[in-house]
Amino acid sequence: MKTWKPGLLLGTLALAVLAGCGKKEEAAGAAAQAGPADAGVLHVYNWSDYIAEDTVPNFEKESGVKVTYGVFDSNEVLEAKLLAGSSGFDVVVPSLQFLGRQIQAGVFQPLDKARLKNYAGLDPELMKRIAVQDPGNEYGIPYLWGTTGIGYNVDKLTAAFGGTDIAASWDLVFKPENIAKLKDCGVMMLDTPTELVPIALNYLGEDPNSTDPAVIQKGADLLKTIRPYIQTFHSSQYIDALANGSACLVVGWSGDILQARDRAAEAGNGVEVAYSIPKEGTPLFVDMLAIPKDAKNLDNAYAFIDYLLRPEVAAANSNYVSYPNPVPASLPSVDQAIREDPTIYPPPEVAAKLFTLAIIPPEVDRIYTRLWTELKTGR
């Protein structure tokens, strides 16, 4: 199901640049004051490696709110906490398809958009696409988005294949004779069936969002054929592993792999990392800010979300983590190298091959979980 045409979003972003609408925001005074129910604190739970270093300190300085900031690296971990209830979080960041089913489970409170003065700055085309899984955009605000693709060590790939062109196709990962060549230099993969099975299905020409057990099994079978060559399943350690040269091939998230590239360059260790969006297509994800129903510090939650939507703040986050943000007016402040990087902002012909992940029904989730356990344990 190719539901999302991000080319439209990119078009909007390009228009924003052409119109020069990156007006600088006033730095001070915009964060809401803590209300009477708030205790001057805020509990945020976000993905690891997903915010600029100074975003939270700057917000704390401006608002006087003390932020407790926790991190996770998988939707499944976040979901388990949310479904258990009383998570203690005021702002969380599930991916859109997980937000969709958590809305159905009654986990979040509807947003009072009147409390977000920067709401109007969100990309309207993106919001329309999001509304497919969050009807009326009632519960979630987009934070950052990206793709799932191939990260690789340029020298190791060149040594094995005489060049890096092979990274343009999922053939590199899914043909055993290819991935076998990289086994000894370290292959890592995201530890989540909800991305890897759809990627495998899409590669096979199947609907990546199929809920048919027989079709899902085909994806799992393909993954089994390459299992002997995968050293580690993990959803965040691959950044350092790529950067320090202990992994040479990774299926991971775009910005994370580009952060690995930057870390290697900063370390000056001679490791060159690159990211590829394979030509057969891959998931495009959006991670969403949402407020749990039982959040205790509502005023601060709104103030923080609104802060993240300021063009200058959104640009700073994109510049730091190499993921695009949903605020078109931020684009003029996004570094040119990031803005013009086709692996970060995919051009229309690449974007046309990207697909969104659908909400997974519980019975399919159980199949995914069983298949994933079998894959990892080699059963």
Ligand code: SPD
């Ligand atoms: N290190 C931050 C990674 C954020 C990735 N979001 C996950 C999207 C899953 N569909």
